[in-house]
Amino acid sequence: MIPVFVQAQQKRVLFIGNSYTSYNNLPNLVKSVALSFGDSLIVDSNVPGGYTFQQHSGNATTLQKIAQGNWDYVILQAQSQEPSFSPAQVAAQTYPYAKNLCDSIRFYNPCTEPVFYMTWGRKNGDASNCAAYPVICTYEGMQMRLRQSYLEMGDDNNATVAPIGVAWKKVRDTDSTINLYNADGSHPSLWGSYLAACVFYSTLFNKNCQGAWIPASLNADTAQLIQSIASSVVLDSLPKWYLGNLQVPAFSATVNGYTVTFTDNSINPGAVSWEFGDGNNGEGASIQHTYADSGWYSFTHTITNACFSDSNTESIYIAYSPQTALTHPDTQTQLFVRNHQIFVQSDIALHHVMITDLAGRQQFCIVSGHSWQSSELHPGVYLVQLTTADGSHITGKLYIGN
Secondary structure, three states, X not given: OOOOOOOXXXXXXXXXXXXXXXXXXXXXXXXXXXXXXXXXXXXXXXXXXXXXXXXXXXXXXXXXXXHXXXXXXXXXXXXXXXXXXXXXXXXXXXXXXXXHHHHHHHHHOOOOEEEEEOOOOOEOEOHHHOOOOHHHHOHHHHHHHHHHHHHHHHHHOOOEEEOHHHHHHHHHHHOOOOOOEOOOOOOEOHHHHHHHHHXXXXXXXXXXXXXXXXXXXXXXXXXXXXXXXXXXXXXXXXXXXXXXXXOEOOEEEEXXXXXXXXXXXXXXXXXXXXXXXXXXXXXXXXXXXXXXXXXXXXXXXXXXXXXXXXXXXXXXXXXXXXXXEEEOOOOOXXXXXXXXXXXXXXXXXXXXXXXXXXXXXXXXXXXXXXXXXXXXXXXEEEEEEEEEOOOOEEXXXXXXXX
8 A cells, every 4th residue: 555645735614503513612623633734724603502403594694604605614513412313303303404504505615515513422311302212311322313313414415424423432432531521411521622623633634633732731641542533433434424525535556566556445536547657647446557667656646526636646666576578568579588598579670689787798789670589698687678670769677597
């Protein structure tokens, strides 16, 4: 696998939600985490306390901000309890308004990506609604329903999901001493908001958040655990969360001798093209290219869909590998070894042949015709340089064994 190095980015993000977003100024926390990696975030928000998707769908401020249409992402956070109710109730009271908001977002800019903010179960479940729907009497039951509902909203609206609730559960399971909750057992503490900020950073920028900025009041060792969990939840399960237009570049390159298989592993890649670094190009999700010689080559991988384009240039080393036969790609010229001799056969008339061993010793022969063979040679590596009658040059390396 060839590593992909990512560059600093700038994103414009609108947060639509309520107090789960406004607590500890979550948008500013995400902005600070991004800035610590050299990335920049331009943010705005509308987060009235307790607001549902239905209320946001008719809220003039929400609709006016969406209508600006200049957002890369619009974050959508439902009222903390509503997606955890029974499937029938959520289908009637939440899903239609989630769709309304996504439709409005894409009406003003088809390339703005809606991102659903998957929240978390209350610390001890939802006592106020437990009798009506016992599933949510516990944290685990409430968290399960929130996860299901947010993933369904992502799937139904071809949108992305930021899995804060999944990371929240993993932190609880990993270290129960980390208090992610405010004293009310519902809203986030600074730890909880910091976890959400790290998940959002990895979701929006498709980057690991380990090594990010840490608020001065938080313990560094615990914050590093938070960063690690946030990154792994997002980046280790990308296909679960990236369901919309968001483009995530990835590729691999497998070397076999002089031939490299380039494979695109991106999410939503669209068109895939390659520049191989030796003057040749290709297109396709999986493509093979054979290099004429060993050495370092810089290749470029480009993916382009309707809304995003991304290019990465990496280097690959083609090691010299002993060969007993070569076919020049532009002609029917073959160079091969038999009985300690080098043979040349070509569809183009030859003019001369020069062979050079590793010590720099050369043999030069004028050739008349379409074939040639050397005298018997010692074992080793030989550079063969051909000049055809029309002035073309063909070069290859051959290995003569013992």
